Amino acid sequence: MDNFxxxxxxxxxxxxxxxxxxxxxxxxxxxxxxxxxxxSSSASSGSYKNxxxxxGAYYDEPMAAAESYDDAEMAMYDEAGAGSADATKTTENAxxxxxxLIRTASLSVETKEFDExxxxxxxxxxxxxxxxxxxNGNYGSVYSSYRTSKSADLTVRIPxxxxxxxxNTIGTTANITYRSESVTDVTLDYVDMESHKKMLIEExxxxxxxxxxxxxxxxxxxxxxxxxxxKYQIDSMESQLRTYDNKVDYSTLNISIQEVIDYTPVVxxxxxxxxxxxxxxxxxxxxxxxxxxxxxxxxVVVHLPxxxxxxxxxxxxxxxxxxxxKKNAAKREVYKEARLKREAEAAxxxxxxxxxxxxxLYVSKPDKKD
Numbered sequence: 396m397d398n399f400x401x402x403x404x405x406x407x408x409x410x411x412x413x414x415x416x417x418x419x420x421x422x423x424x425x426x427x428x429x430x431x432x433x434x435s436s437s438a439s440s441g442s443y444k445n446x447x448x449x450x451g452a453y454y455d456e457p458m459a460a461a462e463s464y465d466d467a468e469m470a471m472y473d474e475a476g477a478g479s480a481d482a483t484k485t486t487e488n489a490x491x492x493x494x495x496l497i498r499t500a501s502l503s504v505e506t507k508e509f510d511e512x513x514x515x516x517x518x519x520x521x522x523x524x525x526x527x528x529x530x531n532g533n534y535g536s537v538y539s540s541y542r543t544s545k546s547a548d549l550t551v552r553i554p555x556x557x558x559x560x561x562x563n564t565i566g567t568t569a570n571i572t573y574r575s576e577s578v579t580d581v582t583l584d585y586v587d588m589e590s591h592k593k594m595l596i597e598e599x600x601x602x603x604x605x606x607x608x609x610x611x612x613x614x615x616x617x618x619x620x621x622x623x624x625x626k627y628q629i630d631s632m633e634s635q636l637r638t639y640d641n642k643v644d645y646s647t648l649n650i651s652i653q654e655v656i657d658y659t660p661v662v663x664x665x666x667x668x669x670x671x672x673x674x675x676x677x678x679x680x681x682x683x684x685x686x687x688x689x690x691x692x693x694x695v696v697v698h699l700p701x702x703x704x705x706x707x708x709x710x711x712x713x714x715x716x717x718x719x720x721k722k723n724a725a726k727r728e729v730y731k732e733a734r735l736k737r738e739a740e741a742a743x744x745x746x747x748x749x750x751x752x753x754x755x756l757y758v759s760k761p762d763k764k765d
Contacts, residue, residue, distance in 0.1 A: 495582045498646040503573035509545040509654035525553040545654040552645040570658040
């Protein structure tokens, strides 16, 4: 009986400790809610009495541990929400000098030395501490053209503080025909996520304390499920924060490189006069004609084996056609001579008064008139 009394007394002391802990949490939560809310003091007092009544009910029924904890958790969220609002106000001025900015840029570049430029870009990216995230290249596998066309599309990550230096380097070694930049401010999202993460960590620590004091299996299972859910949310937020940090620390540049013979001329600010426009157009036409003759000559030389082969085939076809026509003409001549001979014999027979078989030809004479 003494041992049983000792166990019961220990159990009662432990439950009193748990009751005191939860009562303290509820009291703090309700008090903070009362300070932040715009309601009357009588409503806050009523809420506190209801919370105290709920706490007493928790110990009247051991299976209601999860429900009592949920009430404490909601109060804790209200407290954290009020703290987050205050933190947002206090950090508005601080974030002005430490903003989380995601910078993205797009460039279209022309170059006369494609391979050399790729090597220089790679060296410069490594020098600045960046890296190439992705690359798609076309190195000129065009067999039907006299000149291979090379191009490449790169996605480059450069430290944000060195983006301007990198773009200036490209501008000095190549011709930039297109440039676009955008900046996304994620400061408020970042701060809110950090506050939410801290709140979840505090919740996780309190759940661990409750788990150490849990008595029944139902309480342990309920607390472990909640701890798992909170841990998952913390890991997810940490992953999002790391993603934000990477995008903020390393800007993204999308670069399109095209190899050309001549750079695209820069548009002049002053409008050309009609005479200057005619002169420029005439020179462009002459240049185009010269390029056309040059390309035609190159095309002929490149395709000369095909041209010779086609010429040989054409000659063979013409010779065959000529022979066939000659034979057909000889046959037509023989037929013509035979026809003329038959016509001549028929005419001679008519003059001799003979039939074609050698008999006498009967010719009726007209009756004489008295």
